Amino acid sequence: MQIIHTISELKEGVIISLQAIRANKMRSVLTTLGILIGIVSVTMMATAIEGVNRAFEKSASAFGSKILYVQKFSWVGNDDWWKYRNRKDLKVEYVDAVARQVTLADAIAPTVDAVKDVHFESHSMLSAWVTGTTSSYEQASGTTIEDGRFFSQEESDGGRPVCAIGANVAETLFPSTDPMGQTIKVGGYPYRVIAVFEKQGGLFGTFTSDNRIFIPLNSFLSDFGTHHGVSINVRVAKDADLDDAKEELRGIMRKIRHLNPGQEDDFSINEQDLLTNVFGQITGVIAGVGFFITGLSLFVGGIGIMNIMYVSVTERTREIGIRKAIGARRRTILFQFLAEAAMICLLGGIIGLIISYPLSLIASQVLPTAMPLSVVFLALLVSLFVGVISGFLPAYRASKLDPVDALRYE
Amino acid sequence: MDNTSVVINLQHIRKVYDMGGAEEVHALADVSLQIRRNEYVAIMGPSGSGKSTLMNIIGCLDTPTSGLYEFNGVNVSQMNDNQLAKVRNKEIGFVFQTFNLLARSNSLHNVELPLIYAGVGSAERKRLAHEALTHVGLGERVNHKPNELSGGQRQRVAVARALVNKPSILLADEPTGNLDTKTGEEIMALFEELHRQGNTIVLVTHEESIAEHAHRIIRVRDGLIESDKITVKNKTVPV
Numbered sequence: 001m002q003i004i005h006t007i008s009e010l011k012e013g014v015i016i017s018l019q020a021i022r023a024n025k026m027r028s029v030l031t032t033l034g035i036l037i038g039i040v041s042v043t044m045m046a047t048a049i050e051g052v053n054r055a056f057e058k059s060a061s062a063f064g065s066k067i068l069y070v071q072k073f074s075w076v077g078n079d080d081w082w083k084y085r086n087r088k089d090l091k092v093e094y095v096d097a098v099a100r101q102v103t104l105a106d107a108i109a110p111t112v113d114a115v116k117d118v119h120f121e122s123h124s125m126l127s128a129w130v131t132g133t134t135s136s137y138e139q140a141s142g143t144t145i146e147d148g149r150f151f152s153q154e155e156s157d158g159g160r161p162v163c164a165i166g167a168n169v170a171e172t173l174f175p176s177t178d179p180m181g182q183t184i185k186v187g188g189y190p191y192r193v194i195a196v197f198e199k200q201g202g203l204f205g206t207f208t209s210d211n212r213i214f215i216p217l218n219s220f221l222s223d224f225g226t227h228h229g230v231s232i233n234v235r236v237a238k239d240a241d242l243d244d245a246k247e248e249l250r251g252i253m254r255k256i257r258h259l260n261p262g263q264e265d266d267f268s269i270n271e272q273d274l275l276t277n278v279f280g281q282i283t284g285v286i287a288g289v290g291f292f293i294t295g296l297s298l299f300v301g302g303i304g305i306m307n308i309m310y311v312s313v314t315e316r317t318r319e320i321g322i323r324k325a326i327g328a329r330r331r332t333i334l335f336q337f338l339a340e341a342a343m344i345c346l347l348g349g350i351i352g353l354i355i356s357y358p359l360s361l362i363a364s365q366v367l368p369t370a371m372p373l374s375v376v377f378l379a380l381l382v383s384l385f386v387g388v389i390s391g392f393l394p395a396y397r398a399s400k401l402d403p404v405d406a407l408r409y410e
Numbered sequence: 411m412d413n414t415s416v417v418i419n420l421q422h423i424r425k426v427y428d429m430g431g432a433e434e435v436h437a438l439a440d441v442s443l444q445i446r447r448n449e450y451v452a453i454m455g456p457s458g459s460g461k462s463t464l465m466n467i468i469g470c471l472d473t474p475t476s477g478l479y480e481f482n483g484v485n486v487s488q489m490n491d492n493q494l495a496k497v498r499n500k501e502i503g504f505v506f507q508t509f510n511l512l513a514r515s516n517s518l519h520n521v522e523l524p525l526i527y528a529g530v531g532s533a534e535r536k537r538l539a540h541e542a543l544t545h546v547g548l549g550e551r552v553n554h555k556p557n558e559l560s561g562g563q564r565q566r567v568a569v570a571r572a573l574v575n576k577p578s579i580l581l582a583d584e585p586t587g588n589l590d591t592k593t594g595e596e597i598m599a600l601f602e603e604l605h606r607q608g609n610t611i612v613l614v615t616h617e618e619s620i621a622e623h624a625h626r627i628i629r630v631r632d633g634l635i636e637s638d639k640i641t642v643k644n645k646t647v648p649v
Binding site: 012019020323 | 466469472491496500504511512515526528529532571575
């Protein structure tokens with residue numbers, strides 16, 4: 001009984017508010033303009049952040065979520081650069097030692113990097129990232145081959161002149177021809193293309209496979225020298241815990257480096273999560289500032305709503321008196337005006353969404369995003385919330401009106 | 411005396427308005443009166459006599475400063491706003507001089523309103539509202555808005571709204587004040603008909619010709635009851 005009562009009161013409140021909005025079309029639209037602008041900025045903000053996040057996730061996946069990178073430098077927090085700089089380089093020999101001892105990993109690949117110019121006929125790519133690695137790299141990385149196959153263990157051990165190239169390298173060197181089987185010049189040495197990677201895209205062009213050329217480790221060492229520092233990619237076994245594997249790897253590395261229990265690690269174990277965390281902090285700050293600014297516009301919109309609701313309550317003092325005389329309780333009147341404020345705001349929210357949807361489509365040309373459904377709900381929820389908050393004081397005043405005075409009001 | 415038939419029982423009602431400072435206005439000095447079921451009472455008095463204050467208190471729109479007000483044996487003089495709203499909704503049907511209909515709603519919705527506040531379901535509401543409008547002769551005008559109706563028709567909608575919750579009393583404040591003589595007579599005829607059907611009617615007016623329709627006339631002056639006369643002997647409930 002009580003529920004039916006409340007529902008019919010709610011319904012009545014909504015009907016009255018729609019009537020009131022229809023009766024004051026222009027006023028309602030002008031009032032809701034503030035909310036509309038607020039909602040457009042909030043949704044655009046949320047869409048942009050969502051877009052940047054998606055772009056990041058896509059890029060970060062290039063590192064693989066279960067791959068640990070043993071390196072001289074840490075990916076984040078290199079505040080004391082010289083400390084990292086003075087660490088000893090990692091050596092290729094470590095790979096075998098790690099492979100022998102590790103139990104929670106199922107693929108290990110060393111990588112050595114150098115920057116070289118790459119040419120094919122008249123096309124060239126200057127300062128390309130050349131990586132020497134072994135056949136295990138395909139497993140121990142987040143990359144996928146689109147065309148061809150990665151080099152085999154024989155090719156890798158034998159230092160064959162073959163290479164696997166990233167999508168951007170293929171596009172730059174082979175704008176019109178099929179790269180497969182062609183021989184390119186890497187730092188002056190010929191390498192035959194046997195694989196092209198799938199495009200990874202995203203924010204970290206340099207680190208993804210897109211701009212890189214992979215050659216067998218032994219070819220790299222003989223062509224470009226052995227003085228480069230090594231980094232070791234370790235893929236954590238499917239059923240093993242990432243943190244356990246990291247701990248194990250750390251123990252092995254400390255043993256290899258002959259570190260005493262009290263000594264600090266002189267290597268870093270990097271993983272995708274490190275980047276994700278740092279990125280999360282950055283976007284968190286951007287989102288915080290952004291939402292504060294857009295929140296201000298909603299706040300101003302809310303003041304507009306509050307103002308017009310006071311006008312509405314005053315205008316309809318007599319109506320409030322009539323309703324009270326025939327049995328409307330305080331709560332009923334309160335709800336009626338809250339519903340009106342909420343409806344005006346919801347109207348602004350809906351129009352705001354209609355405006356920001358095409359804007360988000362424009363944004364999606366730049367960022368891999370569209371307006372997510374969650375943002376739509378968020379926008380509607382926020383506009384309802386603003387309506388209820390800013391409508392409360394006027395509605396409360398209406399509910400407190402004395403029926404005798406209200407009926408006498410001209 | 412049959413106490414069960416007493417609908418309104420006012421005992422030593424006082425209403426004082428504080429006008430700020432030491433100034434006080436005694437709108438009602440000391441009023442005691444009883445109204446029984448199926449009475450047809452007119453409350454008369456010049457402006458400033460306190461009759462509006464008396465009507466507001468009888469109508470549970472206002473509470474007395476002191477004194478006892480029992481409505482159907484229930485003490486309503488100390489009730490809070492929400493309790494009073496419930497009494498107004500269930501027990502009192504208001505008819506105002508200016509009709510006081512909701513301009514944006516049609517007749518049916520206007521009449522439905524007390525039922526909405528009473529928590530009656532939608533289908534039942536429509537049926538009762540339709541019935542009440544038919545009762546006052548407006549069965550064909552349910553979808554008209556107030557501005558599409560004549561003054562007399564508007565007042566009939568107001569009467570239908572007052573009756574729809576089957577209240578204990580019908581409280582009419584100058585119901586013909588905004589109507590021409592002929593239409594006013596029609597509304598008074600409707601009141602007489604409603605009285606014959608068993609309704610209790612309290613009429614507040616300053617017009618002798620309107621008050622004459624009632625069967626008992628209470629005259630108020632300076633916040634006191636000046637006279638209380640039965641003009642027509644009520645057959646069903648003798649005083």
